[in-house]
Amino acid sequence: MLRPERMSKVSVTGSKRVMDEVIETVHGLKLLHVVDYDGSWAGFEPGDPGEEAESISETLVTVRSIESILDVDEEDAGPSRIVSDEEVDAEIADVRARVNELDDRRSELREERREVDERLSSMRPFAKLGIDLDLLSGYDSLETRVVEGREDQIREALSEAEGIEEFETFAEANVVALFVYPEEGHEAVLEDALVGVEAAPLTVPDAETGPDEYVATLEERKAGIDAKLEEVDDELEELKLDAAGFLLAVEEQLSIDVQKAEVPLSFATTDRSFIAEGWVPTSRYDELEAALHEEVGEHVECEELARVDYDEAAAGHGHGTHDDEPGDAGDADRQPAAADGEGEPAEVRSDGGQTRSMHGDEPPVVQQNSTVVKPFEMLVQAVNRPKYSELDPTIILFLTFPTMFGLMIGDVGYGFLYMALGYGLYRFFESPGIRSLGGVAIWCGVFTTIFGFFYGELFGFHTLSYVFWQDIAGLSYAPLEKGLDSSFALLWLVVSLLIGVVHLSLGFLFGFVNDLEAEGIVPAYLDNASWILMIVGVWTWVFSHSASASKPDFLFTVFNGDPVSLGFGGFSATVGLAGVGLFLVGMVSMIAGEIRHEGPMVGGLAGLIESVNALVHVVSYARVAAVLLAKAGMAFVVNLLVVGAYQDDAGLHFLDASTATAPQGAELMFPGIISTDAGLAVAAATFVAGALVFVVGHILVLILGITSAGLQGVRLEYVEFFGKFYDGGGENYEPFGYDRTHTTE
Template identity: 50%
Template sequence: MLRPERMSKVSVAGSKRVLESTIEATHEMGLLHLSEYDESWPEFDLGRSLEGAEEVNEKLVTVRSLENMLGVAAEDVDERIVIDETALDDELESLRAQVNELDDRRGELRARRRELDEEIAAVEPLVDLGIDIDLLGGYDSLVVSVGEGDRTAVEAALENSDAVDVFEVMSSGRTHAVFAKPAADATGDVLADALVGIEFATLSVPDAEGSPEAYIEELRAEKASVDSDLEAIESDLDELRAEQAGFLLSAEEHLSIEAQKKEAPLSFATTDNAFVAEGWIPTDRFEAFESSLTAAVDGPLDIDEIKRAQFKSNGDHHVEDADQSPAGGDSPAVEEPAAADGSGEPEEARADGGVVTVDDQPPVVQDNPRGSGVFEVLVGAVAKPKYSEFDPTFLVFLTFPLMFGFMIGDVGFGLLYMAIGYYLYSNYDGGLSDIGGVAVWAGGFTAFFGILYDEVFGLHPLSEPMATYLGLPVLHKGLKPEYAEWALAWFVVSVLIGVVHLNIGYILSFVEDFEIHGFKEALLESGSWILMLNGFWLFVFSDLFAGAKPEFLFTAFSGAPFPFGFEGFSLLVGQVGLAVTGVGLVLLALGSWIEAVEFLNILVNVLSYTRIAAVLLAKAGTAFAVNLIVFGAYNEGGNYHFIFLSDHIPEGAEIMFGGLMPGGTLGFIAGLLVLLVGHSAVLALGITSAGLQAVRLEYVEFFGKFYEGGGRAYLPFGYDRSYTTTDE
């Protein structure tokens, strides 16, 4: 729960003649997380891919290219098939030829369509000129230019040009056709030279006859034909996708599996005649792995459990010798096995699987109970836990929904969060599904606290508080004047939540330090913070210097509002608290004087938890404001009542706001709209305020005490089939 599954390092060594059968059996079991050979053995080389790996990868590239061209998606397939290896090449080649032919034709048609669009766009400005296209060029004694620009500037430029003898400009809007007769001694492009620097953008005139309108119609007719051909091509491709999606996805999966198997030796240590493969498996699966692999491989094979990883994190090889500790045992960690001659030096690595060849950290398989596992998505957003450290997932499961529900505390919003969460959880996979599970838990606690607060969308709909029907205590958020002391009390409660939460973090840190370094280091590194944190807050809640402390610290649990009879710790407890704080500070300085300058974290970190109360009041106030605008409210004797939900307004009551709904039909419609939009905003703010603030407290204040992350995911050698099956 707080630790990952126990992992064992396994060595599989054997003759090369059983290499392929060993790979096949290991892949089928899907248990071994392979370690990459680091080429540290002088007599062993890095393995090579099996024969045929290059051909398999080429086919895989072809399949994925075809999937991309056809737009194949996972939802296009609803059954698993068996791949016929003998027919795969022919089927793939035939499909490749069909798809390439259709795709090439589609590319040609799309290119022609773009050309037609460009040509139509070029001819459209000529329509208003009213001149046939063939009259805009082809003269022996005239030069013609068509373009868009300022006619006045064009005419002035032509008037001033010595190269132009006579000219005529025909216009429609900003489109002009310029006809000019060059002077007898003119050379070059006289119109282009004359119009240099003038606002005149030349248009391309196509080589065609007839009016621009008729030519555009011809182009559009051709474009319609191209579009029709494109639709036919797309239809043919859609039919191919529907027919071949299953084959392509199954072929991709089959080839991916084959590629995995053929490239597996790239992680092995090999000689001309032997191989050694190492990796990690859950300790409680080793015996099943060993017996299954031995039964599947007919030949010389040596399978050894080299070591079992301990839950320690100081960077050394904290492992148990597999021969000295039973699976799942708690015996002390030992280093690499010493040489048989008693020299104390680590035994030189051998190819018989007896000594570890690759010094890598074990992968992590988080071991969380059903229900709390969805909170791994919140932990994973920071980083996967290291194998050597505590997994905080279960603690986040216990605290995050509690803080979230406490801050929102509304039955209506809680049920909505649960509905949204259930939809995500049941309709999606992976991270979205896990987020949905988190939302279900958070919504459940929101609804529970809503019962205690007697609140449904900011309203109190029943004549008696909901909690009284269940025999539970009734809580108040503190918005009403008569319950004002509750608002201050929630800040005190938030502080206590912070003290408890941080204590858990420091205790986990203490345990880790104790396991790694022993009691002294644990006391200096983590125990010092535990002493300072608890000593300081014992002082804060004591009568020592009570006059300088806020009064609500002592009244919140003595009847205003909680009737627990607590009015503060005694002077002696306060003095002891200060002394304990001082001892903790001295211990911290002895361990790391640089860290001692951060001693104020015992105050700052705890006060950070007051954001819980702040969000509680902000959400309640926002929901109240929406309801006030919609329903209106009056104040009677220091208490408010919503006008629209009341039978009558007592005489002498103070109207706080008249409201929209009491204002007739139009007011009712406007009020309903504001109600929906307003509470939708409150629903969203619950996520962006309560959700993010709770996550921040987990990540920054809590995780920062004991958690680093950075673990490796457990990715066993194997494949989870989705589209293929080995059953005939």
């Protein structure tokens, strides 16, 4: 689980006359991750695509264009089918002609409708006025204009303007018609008068009828266009139903044909021979070799060049060990095979002991995780896919993220809801990313339920505490509490810090393994083990009785009877001093590592400053306790509003729904919405109101649980844990081939 699947680099060499058979065989296996030839071999050139590649690509573009016009998607697919070239040529031409005709008609109707809408938009203001259009223009002595604006502002401006002898306005809503008679010797007075007034001019349309009649005519025309558009859409929908399955099958078959036709571009070729290189999982190399031998026989040579070990990939060599007797490649570059005069490949041989290989020596990555763990690969890949040489942290993410999430939320009711939500995402969505998210949600729900069981909580109520832990298990209360009214709050703070110590140390341990394989023991120790020594050392001192007078008492009591009895009351002062020594050894080693990277001045100062993070980064995990208490408080407040609560010497208790009275000697905190002994009508109304508050409140808590506990957990994984060892950047394993869904062979 911590390592990707082991990969082998292979070479397939043969005569060009069998290249098509080799391509068909390899494509059917969907096993070889093809490496592109980089043009570095003398006498070899990248291969040419098949003669039919261009025409296939053009047809594929046509099919996708038709699918776009018809709005075809995967849900429209029918049963899988065999697609022949004759069927493609004949039916695609017919479908394209019908689609183009309907699409052209639809485009023309939409353009006509757009023009009608524009004319309606320009005519409606004049219809509001109710004035015939011929009365709004064509005067010799009057200046007229129709504007959008406030009539009172316009009249005020006209009354104060110079050169106007008389004016009149007609307004409806915000549309104003202006008629101005200028004084003798004045012209264009209306334009000057409206300067500074918010009045947008409207162009008087050219129409022979009145505005109302003209608008009615346009509306009728628009309705006719819409009816025609609906007819065209119905015809396109009918065509879609008839052709969708065929189009999807053709698109898939053409995509496969394009794949096969263009893959020679990745080969190294001469006039008579070709070489293809790539990666296969080591465990399946024999399958590739056997299939090629069965389909092509002796006309092709399949050779295992290298089985790449993780430590060699980390060191950047790119060639692996040759255990289990893979093909002889050596540590140098492989010399490509020659072809004889008949076009048959000559024996694969080395030239003077030197071998040559294409570029691409970093193997692609196939993460090896069980079905249970696999959904968490999505969270890892959100950062980046692990390199072949890196440890895969998916299993650690699976163990830690749901645990921290469950610890923070811890409620059986919420746990079942998270599981239901996760199942819905996993069951009803096809997207791999959403399905993976559903798997993560299911596991978060499982751990939320487990912790909720030990907290004894069901939607914030302590129902399980009474029903199981008291009545069945015989305990006075649940084994754990959220900490709202007890020293459990301090316990969760200490637990959060311990989680931080373990989580960070594990991250640096991963970094140590990665660097050990890539650079050796000394760099691995200086850059990683030194931090483990510092973290363990400083926190050993924190939990020791060394200088205990300056430390809070709860560090020594939370596991020693208040609130749980594990018999740990802190390390001795001697152990604490040993922790200080461990911290100093780690700090000196870490500073030496910084000096190695940055030089004496910068590295030494940076190391001193960075050493504080052995304390600070662990304290960052206190957010786990903070979210735990916050979520508990939010659920408590919702329930407090609904049923009310009281407090006595034993702590907080929710009221019985039938009464708003606290027991004698207890303090009533809040009576609750539904805790009433009023009449039936009032009780019914308060019950409905309380139920509404309960449902909405807990939905909000549920959602905030995702945004707070989820995001804080992800932050601790990405920033604190991944940041200690993880680079990522591995290449995805993409074998040459195609998963058919709409076609069959």
